[in-house]
Amino acid sequence: MASEGLILLNIGHAVHYADWNYKNVNSPFARIYLVDKGEARLHLPDGVQQLSPRNLYIIPPFTLHSYECDNYYSLFYIHMYENQSLAHRILEDYIFPKEIAATAFDRALVERLLEINPERELKFYDPKQYDNSSSLIRNISKYAKLPLHISIETKGILFQLLSRFLEKAAPKNEISDNRIEYILAYIRKNIHRALKLEDLAKRCNLSKDHFIRLFHKEVNLTPTSYINQKKIEQAQLMLHTTDAMIKDISFELSFNDVSYFNRLFKKISGLSPREYRATDLPEKNR
Structure with missing residues (x-):
């Protein structure tokens, strides 16, 4: 199943105390955040995005960004990778809204994804500790070894969460020819x-x-x-x-x-x- 579409790398719930401050992060995978409590700021090439509770956020792959947090802050995080051999890639082919309001069902999906992938939490929150080749390859390998029913449910949840952003997304290129x-x-x-x-x-x-x-x-x-x-x-x-x-x-x-x-x-x-x-x-x- 890992040979097609989206691949889950990490999922977890993190609590920060003014220690989520990392600069110049640029990864080959996408991130989705569901903010639980507190506020933080996401610095992107086109401006600063406030991260607030009860909202979902997405950072596409290869997006240079920085984090800033000066108080209590908790969130669910999802890291997902898209097969680079695909001719058409959702994560790279669309311009996504940075923020959407999260529903109770969205939170239930995130919690279910965490429940069926219990050992995919980050050991370190500094991107320098987890955003590297060995971690990427290891997590892709873990995903490939998932039981078929867990792999299918995991992928289904990832697509459901991504569909929430796709509802208001626009193709980077409207190709008519x-x-x-x-x-x-x-x-x-x-x-x-x-x-x-x-x-x-x-x-x-x-x-x-x-x-x-x-x-x-x-x-x-x-x-x-x-x-x-x-x-x-x-x-x-x-x-x-x-x-x-x-x-x-x-x-x-x-x-x-x-x-x-x-x-x-x-x-x-x-x-x-x-x-x-x-x-x-x-x-x-x-």
């Missing part, structure tokens, strides 16, 4: 390759200039910008899940110039590859 929809899936499946605009245009039976104009009209990005964004997201995942050297990651993603790769990585993610990996040191080294 089948050729561009095909190319987006092709890019994701072949992100390690050197993707040339001429070849992509040929797959659409379009001239290069026509392809670029159509792509920009549909996606609101140039093909090059979109490809670079997806390559850097893949690089982030590789930095999390492998010990490969930065230069080897850049070459594997078909960047011939490591310096350019480093500059592009920082421009898109907010951190250099070295800084990004520094937040991912194994627990035993901390």
Whole structure:
């Protein structure tokens, strides 16, 4: 079951006393919070979001953010990962509302998810302690070993909670042209390759200039910008899940110039590859 769709990494209930203050968190998985008591603040690239009781919040994968808490604060947390081999990914393909009002049923779902996954709580709340390659791989492995009935119920609850955000979400790209929809899936499946605009245009039976104009009209990005964004997201995942050297990651993603790769990585993610990996040191080294 873990080979498809959403994968539960962690779930638990945390109580903080002005100690939930972590900066520059950027993970390959999504977070959902159900705030229980108290207030905190979530710093995002587009502003500050107040976290208040009886609300649900979502942080999509690869979103640079920071936490700020100066008093008592308790919440349920859910960390979930989406299979990166999928051509279409819900967590990456939609713009979600940051906050929605939680219902009693939402809370019951979260509590049930915790009940059937009793050993998935975080041992440490500092992202530097749990947001690393060994933890990610270990949690994916745990999920793969769940009994079938627990796996199905877990996935069902994750989709139900996600559906609450999807109700008011908007696709990042409203694709009306089948050729561009095909190319987006092709890019994701072949992100390690050197993707040339001429070849992509040929797959659409379009001239290069026509392809670029159509792509920009549909996606609101140039093909090059979109490809670079997806390559850097893949690089982030590789930095999390492998010990490969930065230069080897850049070459594997078909960047011939490591310096350019480093500059592009920082421009898109907010951190250099070295800084990004520094937040991912194994627990035993901390």
